[in-house]
Amino acid sequence: MAIATVNPTTGLTEKEFEPDTSEAVQIRVAEAAEAAGQLRGTRYEQRAAWMIAAAGILTEEAGSLAELITIEMGKPIAQSVAEVLKSAKAMRYYAEHAEAFLADAPLEDPAAVGASRAWTRYEPLGTVLAVMPWNYPLWQVIRFAAPALMAGNSGLLKHASNVPQSAMFLDTLFERGGFPKGSFRTLLIGGAEVAGVLADPRVKAVTLTGSEPAGRSVASIAGDHVKKAVLELGGSDPFIVMPSADIHEAAATAVRARINNNGQSCIAGKRFIVHADVYEAFATEFAKRMADLVVGDPLDPATEVGPLATRSGRDELAELVDDARDRGAQILAGGTIPDRPGFFYAPTVVAGLTDDMRLVQEEAFGPVASLYRANSREEALRIANQTSFGLSSAVWTRDAEEEAWFLANLEAGAVFINGMTVSYQELPFGGIKRSGFGRELAAVGIREFCNLKTVWKA
Template sequence: MPIATINPTTGETVKMFDPLSEADIDSAIERAHNRFQSYRHTSFTDRARWANATADLLEKEADQTAAMMTLEMGKTLASAKAEALKCANGFRYYAEHAATMLADEPADNVAVEASNAYSRYQPLGVVLAVMPWNFPLWQAVRFAAPALMAGNVGLLKHASNVPQSALYLADVIARGGFPDGCFQTLLIPSGDVERVLRDPRVAAATLTGSEPAGRAVAAVAGDEVKHTVLELGGSDPFIVMPSADLRAAVDTAVIARIQNAGQSCIAAKRFIVHADVYDAFVEMFVAQMQNLRVGDPTDPTTDVGPLATEQGRLDVEKLVADAAADGAVIRCGGKRLDRPGWFYAPTVITDITRDMPIFAEEVFGPVASVYRAADIDEAIRLANDTSFGLGSSAWTRDEAEQRRFVDEISAGQVFINGMTVSYPELPFGGIKRSGYGRELTAHGIREFCNIKGVWIA
């Protein structure tokens, strides 16, 4: 894939970028390595000042930044602006809490026969971040804000279709006051990731993306014995039980499925509905999905913009077409729109069986798969019958059912009577083939720290 801004609303190439040369890559790694030697000793006070200044710029420039993200990957202007402001909040969160999160933790001096013993959190060094296009700024900030506040430095290899977003993030961090070399964008193809990760000056890596990409990075990091955090997508269940507020569940289900044109790792993708409310849910759900306005993401009345890439639309089309050919029922949508750009109609599909690829694969587009469950046991079995385990949502007013969902759903997050959302105050990450490690909260900032045990006689 070329490194280029290609407007998904029109399919037109806006701007091409030359990839860095081998000499440029080496220079960037050396700059990061050298910067770390001094940056690791900066105070939390200084880092927080720079983080807050970066947040100020993100807020001030939110409108322009939103327009850039919309141009590059097609999200609506409203959602793009919300993302820019969320990034500012992420920087402020770690500016406020990093010192406490990474404070020395005392041990039991008597038990370890010491005059003083404690755990100390120290930065690892240069961390490579391989990031996706669907949330061009927030995905990277989830790494950048805690990593920088911990005293690490970052190298960002962003998706090739959002180069302007990648360059902007490095620029705004520099203008926020972080010293030169603390955070650099590498405009490189995927084939150069291994070379960067194998460089001895690079200490660790984090990746958000596809399962094949995660496997490739994990294999190289394992060979080099370097720490990694992986978030590899999900096929998140959205369970509706008879006691649920059905109207609220349907309203939220629509948003949870079509947010970002369905291109979100934690978007609800599999709707598992109790038989007692299945027909009513499907009728209401289909009606709302049919009424969504698909169109130009710069138009404030648009609900769903284009998919970000032509290949992404082809992938969605194939999964839906194959399912329909095998007997699944398309209740609405199920086709591309006859217009320029990479638009696909909001789709609801039912009567899916286990032998259909759509049952097992993540559908990265505005396509909702709906399943009927006879009871809570079958709902939980269906929810867990996937190789993924990122987020989940369950709708019930029965407290016993709520406890079962919290305890028994195999996922990194469980939301009760609400849609899955990432917050700095909650750990974010998955299990099974959704990856490992955590972002956000204290867990996220500690991922790229050496937890050093200290014992003094």
């Protein structure tokens, strides 16, 4: 895949980049390794000052950076602005909390282990490689980079090939804030070159957000070299609606959950599982709301759904819907490719799904909602848990016992009750099953790339 900005609204190539040579990659890895040594010796106060300064740059340049994000991957401009500001907020969060998250923890009864003192401490690993996707060009990177750098690590970024300008912005951001040269470096390389970088002994760990095949490949390489890995591999999140729920609020939230980021979010509600008692009311309102969405130029503030980021992504989504339609599914809204330039797909609701349809097992990465009817909570749970993914989930109910039952039985890394899944820097984020392993964000996110050292003193 060429390293290029292809505007998904027009389908036209706006800017192309030459991949880094092997010599350039070696220089950047060396810079990152040297910076890791420097960062290890700095104090939290100093790193926090640099991080806050870098966050200030994001805030000051939010308008131009948001426009760049929209041009590169097509999300509505208001959502791009929100992504920039959210990233700056996360940077400030880790600047303020890193020291407390990584503070030494004394053993309350050291005599039990024959010591006068015993404690644990967190220390940085060194240089961490991040392999990141295009759907949140800034946020996906910052939620790794902010905790990693605040812990005293340096970072290397292999970003998606279709967001090179976002990647290059990140290459200089932290140095502009005051971090030592090389603290964070972008590598303009293809996927085939990742193995060589990860194998380099100067690289101590890896984090990847992306497809399951990419995750398998990176995890295998990390395993061969006995390096720490964190993987977030997407999901097909259930959004369960029970009879006690507020149906109007649930339907309105379901639309936002499905079309946020033009439907290209790993934690978006994708499978809407509705109890039979309220299915017709929910389906009618949900399909109407989806059909009424404004599809258009994402730089226009009135647009609610922009294009998909790539032509291949749009075509793969259309194939999933066409397969379901051919096998007897009902299209309650959308189901078409608009007659216009760019990589657009109409907001779509598909019902009457059966297990032989690809849409049942594969992730629909775009504004396509799968709608299921469940005759009981047990059936709703079976549908929710039947995929190989287990990232997040949402349950709509005002029955306390029912809420507790779903909470105990849903196979997911998170459960959101009477709301839609959203990533917050304060909440741990990650999945189970084939959605990956490890966690990002909150205290656990900064600890993932640290050595937990145990200390015993006579």
